[in-house]
Amino acid sequence: MDSKLENLCNTLEVLAGQHSSEPDAESTIKTAAKALHFIQHIGRMKDFWEFARIFDTEEAWPKPQHSFTCREAALAWLRAQWAVPHETVLGVAGTLYNVTRMPDGEWVFIRFPTIEELESEE
Structure with a gap:
């Protein structure tokens, strides 16, 4: 076990006590x-430490699958797709959206708050 993981696990053990x-x-x-x-067992500790390093930064923010200049262009692209992955992120005019299809077939755009917006709520 690497020392960072060992220190973290020891701290968790103390907290549990x-x-x-x-x-x-x-x-x-x-x-x-x-x-x-x-995470260690599946060989992903290096990935975990990298994720922990960038967790509260813009670097960790979702990256758009595609970017469009306007909502209409994004909708046209979505409607032409047979399927899109769950939790697809699109950029529209510089803003990130999670898109999901409603049962009636229409698309809903859920805007990601900016890091600044999230920090101002704290």
Whole structure:
């Protein structure tokens, strides 16, 4: 086990002990430790540390599958697709949207808040 992971797991173990009288909190902390061990088990610790490094930055923000100058162009492209992956992200006029198809076949654009908007809510 690498030292960063070992330090993190040791800290989680201490936290779990501090919350031993709170079964839900203790279980949550132990589950977080198991998740880290799983990430190591599947050989993705390097990816995890990179993700942790960029987590609160714009670098981690979703990247659009396609970008369009206007909503109408995005809709035309969507309507021409047989299927799009779940949680597809499109850029429209510089703004990111998650798009999803409603049961009636129409497309809904859900705007991602900017990092600045999210930070101002804290």
